Amino acid sequence: MKLYAHPFSSYSQKTLIALYENGTPFEFKLLSREDEKTGAEFAALWPIKRFPVLVDQDRTIFEASIIVEYLDLHHPGPVRFVPEDARLALEVRMMDRFFDNYVSTPQQKIVFDSIRPAADRDPAGVADARTMLETAYAWLDQRMDGRMWATDAGFSLADCGAAPFLFYADWTHPIEERFANVRSYRQRLLERPSFARAVDEARPYRPLFPLGAPDRD
Numbered sequence: 001m002k003l004y005a006h007p008f009s010s011y012s013q014k015t016l017i018a019l020y021e022n023g024t025p026f027e028f029k030l031l032s033r034e035d036e037k038t039g040a041e042f043a044a045l046w047p048i049k050r051f052p053v054l055v056d057q058d059r060t061i062f063e064a065s066i067i068v069e070y071l072d073l074h075h076p077g078p079v080r081f082v083p084e085d086a087r088l089a090l091e092v093r094m095m096d097r098f099f100d101n102y103v104s105t106p107q108q109k110i111v112f113d114s115i116r117p118a119a120d121r122d123p124a125g126v127a128d129a130r131t132m133l134e135t136a137y138a139w140l141d142q143r144m145d146g147r148m149w150a151t152d153a154g155f156s157l158a159d160c161g162a163a164p165f166l167f168y169a170d171w172t173h174p175i176e177e178r179f180a181n182v183r184s185y186r187q188r189l190l191e192r193p194s195f196a197r198a199v200d201e202a203r204p205y206r207p208l209f210p211l212g213a214p215d216r217d
């Protein structure tokens with residue numbers, strides 16, 4: 001398999017966690033400005049040009065959640081990301097949507113706004129994104145009370161997304177001390193070897209973080 005991705009990208013990390021959890025072999029196709037050949041290959045596979053994209057023989061799979069589901073289905077290992085039980089699987093997918101829509105999306109809105117020319121910025125949209133993150137942190141803090149992982153399924157697809165999304169959300173809009181359950185969940189995710197590896201591999205790219213990467217994590 002080939003994964004078109006970038007080590008510093010949160011959605012790429014979501015799929016790297018799944019690959020690393022089970023030691024699934026794959027070739028990392030690093031997308032970079034310098035490597036036009038890989039970029040052209042990627043654009044031909046997926047003109048939308050959002051990454052990661054997984055290629056498995058003649059199949060091209062896009063969308064990070066679907067890549068994790070695909071790995072679980074076609075290349076299963078000891079860690080299962082979507083439980084067999086359909087009811088529990090629904091809860092995993094619901095939490096996966098929570099982290100994607102209400103943590104990552106507002107986080108990216110704030111970052112992307114910061115790199116626009118001043119005249120094109122959207123202060124009202126950024127304020128809404130910050131409110132969304134505050135609301136998401138507050139809801140998640142209650143949800144995580146007494147919980148190790150996002151659902152009762154054990155470490156799952158939902159945690160694969162939570163790890164990079166909470167990681168960068170805290171850099172962008174700090175998770176206050178009053179959200180102790182969210183902070184300890186983020187720390188647990190950072191200590192998970194699969195995510196720790198993804199974070200380490202992305203360290204050289206920290207100067208790329210538009211808001212300035214904090215001196216921690």
Ligand SMILES: N[C@@H](CCC(=O)N[C@@H](CS)C(=O)NCC(=O)O)C(=O)O
Binds near residue numbers: 009049050051064065
């Ligand atoms: N819905 C996509 C989102 C992927 C995404 O936004 N990827 C970012 C990198 S973290 C990207 O492709 N950015 C490049 C661009 O926007 O052109 C998924 O779940 O995989």
